[in-house]
Amino acid sequence: MSGLGRVFGRELGTISRRPLLWIVTLGVPLFSALLMVTIFGSGQMRKLPIGVIDNDFSASSRALVRTINSSPTLSVVRHFTEPSEALRAVRSREVYGYVVIPHDFSRDMTSGSRVEIPYYYHYALLSVGAQVESTLRTLLTMATLKPLILTAQEMATSEQRAEEFLTPLNTSPYPLGNPQLDYHTYLSEPFFFVMLQIVVMLTVVYVVGSEVESGSAKEWLEKARGNMLVALVGKLLPYAAAFVATSLAGLCIIYLPSPPSEQGTLLWLAVATIGLVVASMALALFIFSLFPAMGFVISAVSMIGSLGATLSGVTFPLASMYSIFRYLAYALPIRHFTLISQQLLYTEGNVGAVWWNVALLAGFALLPLLTIRRLKRAICSGKYENYA
Amino acid sequence: MRNLLRLFALSLRREWRDIATSKASLLVIVGGVVMYGLLYNFLYRPNEVEEAPVVVVDEAHSHLSRRLVSLLNASPKADIVAVVANRSEGVKMLSEGSAVAMLYLPNDLSQRIGRGERSTFVTIASTASFLYYEAVAGAVVESMLTLDGELRRDMAWLLPAPLLLAYEGRESAEAVGNALFNPTKGYADYLVPVVLVLIVFQTMVMVVAMTSGGRRAKGTTPLRGRRLHWGARVTVTLARSVFYCVTYGLLSLFLLGLLPHLFDLPHLADAQTMITLLVPYLLATSLFGQAFGRLFADRDSPLLLITFFSVGLIFISGISYPLELLPEGWQVAHYLLPAAPATLAFVEVGSMGASIADIAPQLATLWSQTALYLLLATLPSRSFR
Numbered sequence: 001m002s003g004l005g006r007v008f009g010r011e012l013g014t015i016s017r018r019p020l021l022w023i024v025t026l027g028v029p030l031f032s033a034l035l036m037v038t039i040f041g042s043g044q045m046r047k048l049p050i051g052v053i054d055n056d057f058s059a060s061s062r063a064l065v066r067t068i069n070s071s072p073t074l075s076v077v078r079h080f081t082e083p084s085e086a087l088r089a090v091r092s093r094e095v096y097g098y099v100v101i102p103h104d105f106s107r108d109m110t111s112g113s114r115v116e117i118p119y120y121y122h123y124a125l126l127s128v129g130a131q132v133e134s135t136l137r138t139l140l141t142m143a144t145l146k147p148l149i150l151t152a153q154e155m156a157t158s159e160q161r162a163e164e165f166l167t168p169l170n171t172s173p174y175p176l177g178n179p180q181l182d183y184h185t186y187l188s189e190p191f192f193f194v195m196l197q198i199v200v201m202l203t204v205v206y207v208v209g210s211e212v213e214s215g216s217a218k219e220w221l222e223k224a225r226g227n228m229l230v231a232l233v234g235k236l237l238p239y240a241a242a243f244v245a246t247s248l249a250g251l252c253i254i255y256l257p258s259p260p261s262e263q264g265t266l267l268w269l270a271v272a273t274i275g276l277v278v279a280s281m282a283l284a285l286f287i288f289s290l291f292p293a294m295g296f297v298i299s300a301v302s303m304i305g306s307l308g309a310t311l312s313g314v315t316f317p318l319a320s321m322y323s324i325f326r327y328l329a330y331a332l333p334i335r336h337f338t339l340i341s342q343q344l345l346y347t348e349g350n351v352g353a354v355w356w357n358v359a360l361l362a363g364f365a366l367l368p369l370l371t372i373r374r375l376k377r378a379i380c381s382g383k384y385e386n387y388a
Numbered sequence: 389m390r391n392l393l394r395l396f397a398l399s400l401r402r403e404w405r406d407i408a409t410s411k412a413s414l415l416v417i418v419g420g421v422v423m424y425g426l427l428y429n430f431l432y433r434p435n436e437v438e439e440a441p442v443v444v445v446d447e448a449h450s451h452l453s454r455r456l457v458s459l460l461n462a463s464p465k466a467d468i469v470a471v472v473a474n475r476s477e478g479v480k481m482l483s484e485g486s487a488v489a490m491l492y493l494p495n496d497l498s499q500r501i502g503r504g505e506r507s508t509f510v511t512i513a514s515t516a517s518f519l520y521y522e523a524v525a526g527a528v529v530e531s532m533l534t535l536d537g538e539l540r541r542d543m544a545w546l547l548p549a550p551l552l553l554a555y556e557g558r559e560s561a562e563a564v565g566n567a568l569f570n571p572t573k574g575y576a577d578y579l580v581p582v583v584l585v586l587i588v589f590q591t592m593v594m595v596v597a598m599t600s601g602g603r604r605a606k607g608t609t610p611l612r613g614r615r616l617h618w619g620a621r622v623t624v625t626l627a628r629s630v631f632y633c634v635t636y637g638l639l640s641l642f643l644l645g646l647l648p649h650l651f652d653l654p655h656l657a658d659a660q661t662m663i664t665l666l667v668p669y670l671l672a673t674s675l676f677g678q679a680f681g682r683l684f685a686d687r688d689s690p691l692l693l694i695t696f697f698s699v700g701l702i703f704i705s706g707i708s709y710p711l712e713l714l715p716e717g718w719q720v721a722h723y724l725l726p727a728a729p730a731t732l733a734f735v736e737v738g739s740m741g742a743s744i745a746d747i748a749p750q751l752a753t754l755w756s757q758t759a760l761y762l763l764l765a766t767l768p769s770r771s772f773r
Contacts, residue, residue: 020684024692032700039703041713048710090568091740096710097568108561115561123570124654124739126578128710130522133565140563141533147561164506168539169456169532171511173525176482178515183709186518195699202692209688295412298688302594303419309699310431316575317488317517320437322430339485342516347483354485 003224007234010223011207015238024203025242032195033250036188037257043184045131047075051086051098054079058106064143068099073135090122097121097132099140109147117144177346189254189345190314190338193276196247197334198305200277201284203239205301208232208285209294213386217379228376232368236281243277265344268351272340272361279333279364289371292378308334336361392623399627406599407635412687413595420591421639428583429651432576437519439467440527443487445478446471448497455538456493456509459531466527482514489513489524504543519575569740570654577739580653582707584643585734589673589727590698592636594691596628596677602687621766625678632674633667640666648738657737664744665733668754672726675761682769705731729753 015021050068054061069076078095080086086098099119102108108115119136123129149162178185211217224231248270259266287304288297310316311329318326318335329335336357343354351358378384407413442460446453461468469487472478481487492510500507513524570577616624644662648655657665684690702708704721705728711719722728733750736742744751 020689020692028693035700035703038715039700039718040709041715045710045713087568088746091736091742092746093706093711117561117563118566119563120566120568123567123573124578124735125707125710126570126573126575127708129567129570133567134525137563137565144561144563164504165540165543167536168501168506168543169536170506170508171528171532172508173528174510174512175515175521176512181515181521186515191699198699199692206688206692210686293411294688295410296415298691299412299415299419299594302691302694303424306698307427310428313517315517315519315579316432317437317440317520319441320434320519322433325431342514343483343485346514346516350483353483 003227003230004234006223007220007231008237010220011235011238014207021203021207024199024206025239026246028199029196029243029246029250030253032199033192033253036192036195037184037253040183040188043182044180045128045183046072048073048097048128048132049077049095050074050132050136051078051080051089051095052076053081053083053086053098053100055103056101056105060106060109061101064099064101064105067143068136068139071135071139073131074139086120090120093122093125096125096128097136099136109144112147115144177342187314189341190312191309192250192254193247193273193337193341194308194312194314194334196243196250197276197280197308197332197337198302200243200280201301201305202298203243204236204281204284205288205294205298207235207239208288209292209298211235212292212379212384213294215382215385218382221376221379228372228379232285232372232375236285240277240281243281244274247273247277260345268344269341272337272344275340275358275361276333276337279336279361282364282367283333286367286371289368289375289378292375292384294384304332308332311335312338314338330360333361333364392619395620395623396627399624400631403599403628403631406602407595407631410599410602410687413598416591416594416598417635417639420587420594421643424587424591425584425643425647428580428587429576429647429653432580433651435572435574435576437523437575438464440465440489440520440523441469441487442466442489442491442524443478443481444468444471444491444493445475446473446493447495448493449495450498452498452501452535452539453493456491456531456535459534460491460527463527463530465523482512488517488520491528501539501543576651577654578707580651581648581735581738582702582705582731584647585669585731586698586701586727587643588636588640588669589701589725589730590694592632592670592673593677593680594694596632596674597681597684597690597694598687600678600681601684601690604684605686618766618768621768622762625675625762625765628678629671629674632677633670636670636674637666640670644734644738654739656739656741657734661737661744661747665730665737665747665751665754668751668758669726669730669733672730672754672757672761675758675765676726679761679764682765701725701727701731704728707731707735723753724757726754726757729757 052065052068054065065076068074078089080089080098083100086095089095090097097120099117101117102115105115117140119140121129121132121136145166148166175181211220220235221228221231224234251266251270251273255266255269284301287301291297311318311325311332312334313329318329339354339357340351340361343351347353407417444457446457457468457471460466470481472481475492478487478490478492482490490512492512494509497507497509511525511528513521515521567573644666647653681690704714704718704725706714706722711722714722729750733747736747736750
C-alpha cells in the first residue's frame with residue numbers, strides 16, 4: 001500500500017473511534033445551514049408592535065391609526081396617555097416605537113395650520129428601528145398630504161393630479177439581488193459560510209495538533225514514509241471530502257427553496273464553496289505550522305475565524321472601516337469568497353471583476369508549502385509535545 | 389462543614405493553579421478579553437456608514453438632473469463618484485464594485501415635470517451590505533423630498549385656481565422622526581456593547597470547558613480519585629464558579645466598564661444595576677461552562693463547538709432580529725443560553741437606561757439558568773472534575 005493510502009486508512013480508523021469528529025465534520029455544517037435557513041422565520045419583519053399617544057381623539061386621528069395598522073409591517077398594539085409610559089414600553093420592548101398625534105390634529109389638518117407629527121423608534125435595536133422608521137416615515141408623510149388630496153377631490157381635480165403636484169419627483173427603488181429586502185438573502189448565505197470557515201479551520205488545527213501534542217506525529221510521519229506532504233494530504237483528505245459534501249448539502253438547503261435566477265450560478269457557487277473549504281484548511285495548516293503548539297494555535301484560530309463575521313464585510317462595509325482592517329480582511333478566505341459569491345448572485349455571474357479574489361482564494365492552497373519543512377522539523381524534534 | 393470549607397479552598401487553589409499554568413487558557417482570557425475587546429471597538433470605530441459611492445446615469449442632461457446630483461452629493465451618506473452618459477457604463481461600475489448604487493435619470497425627467505406630470509427615476513442599489521443600501525436609500529429620499537418642495541413652487545401655476553388657493557393657504561405639515569437610545573444611529577453604538585457581553589460568555593465557557601476537558605484527559609479528580617457525595621460536588625462546583633466570577637468580575641471592569649467610556653459607547657447603567665446583572669450572568673455562564681465541559685474528553689475539543697456557536701448567539705439574543713419573530717424552537721434556545729438574555733439586559737441598562745425592575749424577566753431567566761446548570765454540573769458521573 002502507498003504511503004498516502006496508509007495514512008488515509010489510519011485517519012479513517014481515528015475518525016471511526018471519535019464521535020466528536022463526526023459531529024464536527026458532518027453535524028455542525030448541516031446544523032449551521034438549518035440554523036441560518038430557519039432562524040429568521042419568514043425573513044420579513046411583519047406586524048412589529050408600536051404604540052400611539054392620541055391627544056386628539058377625533059375621527060381623523062382614528063383614521064390615522066387605522067392607516068398605520070393597515071401596513072403589513074406595523075401593528076398598533078397599545079394606546080398611551082403619557083410619553084413616559086410610552087418610553088417605558090419601548091424600553092421593555094413591548095413596542096418598538098410610538099406616534100404622537102398632537103392636540104387639535106384634526107382641526108389643524110383641515111384648516112391648513114402647521115402640524116407636526118412626532119414619531120419615535122427604537123434604535124438600540126438597529127435593524128428593527130430602521131424598519132419602523134422607514135415605514136412610519138412613508139405612512140405619516142402620506143397622511144400629512146391627505147387633506148390636500150381630499151380638497152382636490154372636492155374641487156373635482158383628480159387624486160392623481162393632486163398627488164403628482166405634491167410629489168412631482170419619484171423614485172423607483174431596485175434593491176439589487178434582494179428585491180424583498182429579505183433577511184434570509186441578506187444574512188443566511190453569508191453567515192453559513194462564516195460558520196463553515198470557523199469550523200473547518202478549527203478542525204484542521206485540532207486533528208493535526210492532536211498528533212503533535214500527543215507525540216503520535218512521528219508514527220503518522222512514518223506511515224507516510226517520512227514524506228510530510230503525503231502525510232498531510234492523506235490525513236486531511238477525509239476531512240476535506242466530508243466538509244465539501246456537507247457544505248454543498250448546506251448550499252442546497254439554503255438555495256434550493258429559491259434558487260438563483262441565472263442558470264449555472266449555483267454550480268459556480270458550489271465551485272467557490274469547494275475553494276473556500278480548501279483555502280480555510282490551508283490557512284489553518286499554515287498558521288499551525290508557524291508555531292505548532294496546539295493549545296495556543298487552536299485558541300488563536302478560534303479568534304481569527306470569528307473575525308470572519310465582521311471582515312467578510314456583509315454587515316458593516318469594509319470601505320467604512322480603518323484601512324488596516326480592509327487589508328487584514330484579505331488574509332481571510334471568507335472575504336474573497338463573499339466577494340465572489342456576491343458577484344455571482346448580484347451581477348448575473350460576471351466574475352471577471354473579481355478575478356483576483358478568485359486567484360487569491362485559490363492561492364491559499366499553496367500557503368502550507370511555505371511551512372511544510374518547519375512542521376516536519378517540529379514533529380521530528382518533539383519540542384511541541386504537551387507544549388501548552 | 390469544615391471538610392467542605394477545606395474542599396472549597398482546595399478547589400479554588402486548584403483552579404488558580406490550572407489556569408495560571410495553562411498557556412492556552414491564559415491566551416483565551418488575555419487575548420479574548422483584552423485584544424478582542426479593543427479590536428472590535430476599533431473595527432467599528434467609524435460608527436456610521438458615510439460616502440457610499442454612487443454612479444449617476446444622466447440621460448436628462450437638464451438643470452433638474454444636475455440639481456438632484458448636487459443635492460445627493462451634498463449628503464454625507466452618499467458620494468457621487470461618476471456621472472456617466474449611458475447605462476452600460478453605470479452597470480459596469482456597479483458590477484466592478486466601484487459604485488454600490490446607480491441612479492438612472494431618464495431623458496424625459498424634466499419634460500414630464502414641465503408638463504405637470506410625475507417624473508420617476510430609478511435607484512438601483514446593491515444589497516451586498518445592508519448599511520450601504522440604507523445609506524443610499526435614505527440619501528436619495530431626502531434629496532428627492534427637498535427637490536419636490538422646490539418643484540412644487542415652480543409647478544403651482546399648473547394647479548386649478550381654487551386648489552392653488554387652498555395649497556398656498558396651508559402651512560407645512562410634517563412627520564418628525566426621533567431615534568430613541570441611539571441618537572447618532574451608529575452601528576458601533578448598537579453592536580459593540582453586544583459583542584462585549586458575548587466575549588465574556590464565549591471566553592469564559594472556553595476556559596472552563598478546556599480546564600474540565602484537560603482534567604479528564606489527565607485523569608485528575610478533585611479528591612484523588614475518590615467519588616464525591618452531593619454536598620462535595622456542589623462545593624467543588626461553586627468554588628470553581630466563584631473563581632471565574634471573581635476573575636471575570638475584574639475583567640468586566642475593563643470590558644464593560646472602561647471600554648464603553650474610552651470609546652464613547654452608550655453607558656447609562658449605574659454600578660448597582662451592573663452588579664445586579666453581572667452576578668447572575670457570570671454565575672450562570674460559569675455553571676453552563678462546567679456542565680458543557682463534562683461532554684469533552686480533552687482540553688481542546690470544546691473549542692471546536694464553542695466558537696461556532698458564537699455567531700448564532702447574536703441572532704438568538706433578540707438584538708439583531710426581534711425575539712418574538714424567531715421561530716419557537718430558537719426562542720427556547722434564547723432561554724437556555726445565558727448570553728442571550730444577558731445581552732438583551734445589558735443593552736437595556738447600558739443603552740436604554742433601564743432600571744433593575746425593567747430587566748426583571750432577564751434576571752429571572754439568568755437565575756433559573758444558574759439553578760439548572762448547577763444541577764447539570766453536579767450530576768453524579770465519572771465526568772465530574
